[in-house]
Amino acid sequence: MENKLTRSLYRIPYLLWILLFVIVPILLVLYYSFFDIEGNFSFINYQKFFTPVYLKMTISSFWYAFLITAISLLISYPTAYLLTKTRHKQLWLLLIIVPSWINLLLKAYAFIGIFGTYGAANSFLKMIGIGSRQILFTDFSFVFVSVYIFIPFMILPIFNALDELNPTLLDAASDLGASKWTTFRRIIFPLTIDGVKSGCQVVFIPALSLFMLTRLIAGNRVITLGTSIEQHFLVTQDWGMGSTIAVFLIIIMVLIMLVTGTRKRGV
């Protein structure tokens, strides 16, 4: 029999990965957040973060993420519900998921064409008599495209939750005289809340941080936390400030994970 040491050697690559690519990067971000643009140790980045410019940016980023999540949920819940009632539901679900596999940038690019000055959306508006508008590079186009991209990710967990719902519970409710609305409010929704929570989680965090969408679709009209981090790291080269915003984004992420709860019970 081999000794204990050689038998645990196989753990080394994985533990090394955890150390180098999980723990160290987070510590480095934290470390860099204490340096100003000249490389001196200071708290100036944190002071800057609490000035109106950055606070306003954070709040507006939150507001957009909230809007995107809420609209996605409003569209996805009924869709998921109706999908569970179709005859070949797994096939329909697959068809919902296919667009989510297509490269995000290509979808954004499609909307540059559709929302452009002479694009399909404007020709449609002209046809129904509204006349052409500026659609691309507005906050509307940003919210629309984000919702478009996130819908499949929201539908999937809700669909799974609805699919696991025991149909006898609904029979019992209607036997006991519950109306459709009462059944939904008291039984269906509470039992699928976990799906809703994980759906919101997978939409809200990326909605705060996807910088390529704001760049391609919203022009400079919308600046999210993600856009701001990218700006600081790759354009102005102020890594300290970028790291500070990243620290706050990590804190927000952890808070959201705590609020939306752990999906899986124990392992």
Place this chain on the structure above:
Amino acid sequence: MDKKITPLSKFFLAVIFFILYAPIFFLVIFSFNSGDTMYNFKGFSLEWYRELFQDTRLLIIVLNTVVVAFLSALFSTIIGVLGALAIHNAKKRQTKNTLLSLNNVLIVSPDVIIGASFLILFTMAGIKLGFYSVLLSHIAFSIPIVVLMVLPKLMEMSPTLIDAARDLGASSWNVMTKVIIPFITPGIFAGFFMALTYSLDDFAVTFFVTGNGFSTLSVEIYSLARRGISLNINALSALLFLFTLLLVVIYYFITQRNKPSGMGVRKR
């Protein structure tokens, strides 16, 4: 539950499917445009495809993307399987949960944070930005996905299988190669496949850690799209759409294959 769908709900679903697919087909249709705009369809032509296949720079980028995807999927699968074994074999529950939480950090982190922190990491470590930094970061963010694909397979494996193998005189190495690995093979395949697609699809992390000389397809599409409409991208997206459909079919078969084997075990 009443199984009937009202016409109104059918209409609702039809609208959703239309919205989901319209932009994609819009892109594909205009890739056959002989004009050069995305609003005026002049006539059918394959001109943009011809141009695409003559663009050697782009072909090199495609090759880069594929090489990075396969290498990163390979390495992350190896390390991920070892990681899943490490988590599975952890004696204490506490250790197991800690490892699992650390494993999931990169899955839930936004791409910007992964990208920015890896950029700092590579700069501090003195690794030149380019092929190796991109490959390393792709391996890094694919490992947790592989772990999550392999771990359920390990969980559903009955420990009596290993006991039986040991009773029959198998060494640890034999137990590993003859019992454990064959049992978790579907999970390994699923993990490899997911790692491959994550790598092919990644934009944000690559964008941060790629230097000037090296580019992947996503980064290239981004820089082209920032310059505006060019029907080259449409032709490219039509090809990528076909490729994606192929991946979905493969994924479908992998998951189908996983299910019966899992059920079979439970019956025993």
